[in-house]
Amino acid sequence: MSKTKYDQLVESALTYRTDVLEKAIRERGSVALDVWGRELDIVNRHITVDRELVEEAARSYEELGRCLVERLRWSEDAIAIAPQGSTNTKTLVRAPTAERFDIDAVCAVDLSRVDANDPMQFFDDIGHALEGYEPEEMNRCWRINFPNKGYYIDFTPSVPLDKVPAGQRAFVRYQPAAGYESTALAVVDRPSQSWKTSNPAGFAAWVNDQAKRQLLIQLMLKAEAVAKRADIQPVPDQEVPLSDTLRVAIRLFKRHRCMSVRRGHIDGKFKPISVIIVTLLTQCYAGLADRQRRYNHPVELLVELAELLPNMVERHNGEYVIANPTVHGENFAERWNTDNGERARAFKQWCRLLVADLTFILGATEPAEVRKRVQKTFGCEGAVVSPDAAHSMLTGLAAAQVRQVQPVRPGRGLA
Numbered sequence: 001m002s003k004t005k006y007d008q009l010v011e012s013a014l015t016y017r018t019d020v021l022e023k024a025i026r027e028r029g030s031v032a033l034d035v036w037g038r039e040l041d042i043v044n045r046h047i048t049v050d051r052e053l054v055e056e057a058a059r060s061y062e063e064l065g066r067c068l069v070e071r072l073r074w075s076e077d078a079i080a081i082a083p084q085g086s087t088n089t090k091t092l093v094r095a096p097t098a099e100r101f102d103i104d105a106v107c108a109v110d111l112s113r114v115d116a117n118d119p120m121q122f123f124d125d126i127g128h129a130l131e132g133y134e135p136e137e138m139n140r141c142w143r144i145n146f147p148n149k150g151y152y153i154d155f156t157p158s159v160p161l162d163k164v165p166a167g168q169r170a171f172v173r174y175q176p177a178a179g180y181e182s183t184a185l186a187v188v189d190r191p192s193q194s195w196k197t198s199n200p201a202g203f204a205a206w207v208n209d210q211a212k213r214q215l216l217i218q219l220m221l222k223a224e225a226v227a228k229r230a231d232i233q234p235v236p237d238q239e240v241p242l243s244d245t246l247r248v249a250i251r252l253f254k255r256h257r258c259m260s261v262r263r264g265h266i267d268g269k270f271k272p273i274s275v276i277i278v279t280l281l282t283q284c285y286a287g288l289a290d291r292q293r294r295y296n297h298p299v300e301l302l303v304e305l306a307e308l309l310p311n312m313v314e315r316h317n318g319e320y321v322i323a324n325p326t327v328h329g330e331n332f333a334e335r336w337n338t339d340n341g342e343r344a345r346a347f348k349q350w351c352r353l354l355v356a357d358l359t360f361i362l363g364a365t366e367p368a369e370v371r372k373r374v375q376k377t378f379g380c381e382g383a384v385v386s387p388d389a390a391h392s393m394l395t396g397l398a399a400a401q402v403r404q405v406q407p408v409r410p411g412r413g414l415a
Helices: 005-014 020-028 031-046 051-071 119-129 200-211 217-227 245-262 274-290 298-311 342-362 367-378 387-395
Strands: 079-084 101-109 142-145 151-160 185-189 194-198 314-316 319-321
Touching: 005 274, 005 298, 020 031, 020 298, 020 342, 031 245, 031 298, 031 342, 031 367, 051 079, 051 101, 051 119, 051 151, 079 200, 101 185, 119 151, 119 185, 151 194, 200 245, 200 274, 245 274, 245 298, 245 342, 245 367, 274 298, 298 342, 342 367
Parallel strands: 101 151
Antiparallel strands: 079 101, 142 151, 151 185, 185 194, 314 319
């Protein structure tokens, strides 16, 4: 059977891995896995953004949608507001400081019902309609700062790709990848003053589909047993226990990235952006699944992802490539090729710090010392979890919840 792209990427990364973390696990035995896992799960819970705050932010972007309907005199049926990014993949994390988190929202407008054929005019009209919110013009979105709130919203005007007039569609930069056509959007590409394909819903579906692939042996056996009993309900979709190792890895590694910037180890200007961390980890997880790798404990899988991560970046003709799996031709590492190597060096430096810090954690087995090291590494001193939650953690029955807001139409409330 031919190898998949992600299988090949993992195969190449395996030849460069150091095995430092795997060796630390072997030296300290299986009992220590639960100690490490418990403390990492406490951090995973601690960095979860409060559900109430996420819901408040969702109400704010619904408010923006109502504003557009009223001021631009659009039909409610011609516009839909939906979350995108970390909210959709359940990988939103709390910042290590008091800084606000960002909620990405996409505003999809049906061009067949709205006069908005000129992309730049379309973008500007939305900005003018949002003037009361003091919108800040970004590359392809309007940033809305809400005073005295714990968040801001990056509001991206878009249209369904299949609603772009046929005469313009041939000039849209990039095209949707096979299998992701139905969720493709066209967003405004201000540098070229034309449309550009984007696919936040498709990207979230890709991450979520890969996360469902089970690599943990015990949970695979448990799932088989549960499937035979109709009276047992599955774990709710919004839960993110340690056994959901792909999402937990994304969350912990994003937090570590933020701590690395805060401590001055990497320059915030060149830090790995979240979509790159998510893409590389998901590719790695998918490749391990394609290779039918299996793990007895979530920490073993977490360690594998950390060791393979730095070598999951592709090079084509000397240029860095991190391909968007849902938009053909889009390279998330495009800026890596125009900054004299600054972003690539920052990424590699961060990966080295990540492995070093995880090695530091795995160097301890006594519970109090493990807790001290884990919480120091992730900037979560004082984080606690209830005894009941700690007991059920590894079975996947405990969870840190982040509510995924469903797409809404202005004035109709959250679904």
